[in-house]
Amino acid sequence: MQKEIELTPEQKWEQATLANNFIFYKVMRHHQDACKYLLEILLEIKIESITINTEETIALDFDSKGIRLDVFVKDRNRMFDVELQVTNTKELPERARYYQGVMDVDSLKAGQKYKELRESHIIFICLADIFHNGLPVNTFENICLEDGKTKLNDRAYKHFFFAPLCAKMIKGEETKAFFGFLMSNKASTDFTDELKIYVADAKQSTENKRQFMEWERQRAYDFEDGKETGYAEAARSFYANGVSIELIAKSLNMTVERVKEIVSEEAESPVHA
Secondary structure, three states, X not given: OOOOOOOOHHHHHHHOOOOOHHHHHHHHHHOHHHHHHHHHHHHOOOOOOOEEOOOOEEOOOOOOOOEEOOEEEEOOOEEEEEEEEOOOOOOHHHHHHHHHHHHHHHHOOOOOOHHHXXXXXXXXXXXXXXXXXXXXXXXXXXXXXXXXXXXXXXXXXXXXXXXXXXXXXXXXXXXXXXXXXXXXXXXXOHHHHHXXXXXXXXXXXXXXXXXXXXXXXXXXXXXXXXXXXHHHHHHHHHHHOOOOHHHHXXXXXXXXXXXXXXXXXXXXXXXXX
């Protein structure tokens, strides 16, 4: 078998779209109106105004694990964390739980009552379907197991959007157009036209490019430490949902040859009873 030709960081930068974690982070953090509108169409709510947290991490005490939130947003009574997740790391539900807890600790000041906790939303935009139930959106809140209907009403919600399915099945033309743009880089509405411009602007920044190169080096170390499995699973999920091999390669920063190898391995693997 011919050795795979790995894309250089420069090539990855040239090919990067909104489906790239780094570009998504830059666009959403630096274009508050776009971030606000995205939250509105994803959650089907209206937001008067938002504040995007300028700190990149939320630190707890010395012995606790701090977290970096991609896009941490607050309005008057609610808070939102938006994460673009390219691969299935096998721990997204636990990560969502931890993020929600840390956000609560960060938002409740000393002396405040628990009732003053803001409504919180953890939003994962995933390129791989981690639940395999065929639903484009999975929303979770605490509910009584015994009767299946009594809600805890703690105002804590976790939302998982699976981009390949959302681009085909989700209700709302604007929302569907956003996911279509995420998957294909083809704009079809005023909002996605704006996003395309914001992506191009982000990629013209020499500082962004320098940061991306550093981010890519760290990602390469993580990849070598055993995370290729997650990327392979994402590639298989995309392919199973009808995404082209070329677009899979762009979204995951892989070569077309490597994606073809992964999906062919899946096709040749025996079916287990």
